[in-house]
Amino acid sequence: MTRPAAPEQPEQAAADSESGVSRRHLLGLFGAGAAGAAVGVAAGAAGVGVAMSTGAANASGSGAASAYPFYGEHQAGIVTPAQDRLHFAAFDVSTTIDRDGLIGLLRDWTDAAARLTQGLEVSEGGAVGGSDYAPPADTGEALGLPASGLTITFGFGPGLFADADGVDRFGLAARRPASLEPLPRFQGDALQPERSGGDLCIQACADDPQVAVHAIRNLSRIAFGRASLRWSQLGFGRTSSTSTTQQTPRNLFGFKDGTANIKAEETADVSEQVWVAASDEPAWLAGGSYLVARRIRMIIENWDRVQLGEQEMLVGRSKGSGAPMSGGTEFTEPDFEAEGPTGATLIDTNSHVKLAHPTVNGGMRMLRRGYNFVDGNDELGRLDAGLFFLSFQRSPEQFITVQRSLAADGLNEYLKHVGSAIFAVPGGIRSGEYVGQALFA
Structure with a gap:
């Protein structure tokens, strides 16, 4: 939902941008009547609910002021045009x-x-509207x-x-x-337990890294005493396009990535390959999907010396x-049978394109939403960088x-899989419901 510019409010520490309305000002428009919840979380008023379920968004996913509907048949952030930034977090539920x-x-x-997906603060009081004698309900770094x-x-x-003991x-x-089930072991796996697994996950994607980080920070804060952060990953420069309106991005090897990815406009393939059907088991997962997350370290220094x-x-x-x-x-x-002057196929038998192609894998495809990452360097001075794979x-x-x-x-010579997790992603949420409600029915 693209918003008109809001008038500047004198008491606001950060001015509104020309392209959108600040979270604090929106509270004045929509926040009246919000009901308080634990640790300061509040459900929005009726006007907010309407905006969340019917708001339109920039189809390219690149408009700084765009807002995608939160409620719907499926959760957002799957076939939504892939945004440029990611903060992914896995949690363990408290015993x-x-x-x-x-x-x-x-x-x-x-x-x-x-609230957050519509540009609002976590609760009506937010970062500066509450008591001077209590911690703010919102951490405030996304104000404005x-x-x-x-x-x-x-x-x-x-x-x-x-749990791990079967309890x-x-x-x-x-x-x-x-x-x-936990994924089986694959060739190239060097999995680190501290970067793998989790009882719950949250994927926050946005076109502004501060907005994505703000979301995970505040949701982690809400979970205090009930769930703890197990691991998280920041990502930049999406490595897949999920809409035909987007150009194909490049990964850290310098190649275009995700050319053959399922696009949202391929509705038949999305229905067949991405969404859990009502006829599948269990019924509570209908309209949802399965998410695989893999942290793939790229051996950048070796790759950069390859012809x-x-x-x-x-x-x-x-x-x-x-x-x-x-x-x-x-x-x-790709034509996998086409030959060059020497009689060898132009596309190598063990190339990534050949081995990942649906014709080699029984027609199976995935919708990928991966991101590049660079997390500093390791003890040998090599870049700790690669692909955070999400499908x-x-x-x-x-x-x-x-x-x-x-x-x-x-390519396996230049890749090391160091993190792995799998999650069942429930279907969409209707106004007044909570995520995964059908599981508890």
């Missing part, structure tokens, strides 16, 4: 809370996310910033249904999806245009099949 405590957390998170295309997507990990803490074991021709052979595409090595343009379908699929088997096919990928 001190019961089923009602878990539901209370999900209610509070839902109320807060519904528009919604920036923020989407917040929630997921449930295997540990929510039974059913919340009476959910019988409702666990049969395929929601261009070998880089293109390993990937199977031209580094400049993104076209398959069999010829054409970026979106030309949504109707069944985890889609990812498993493709990943096993990639065991022969020549």
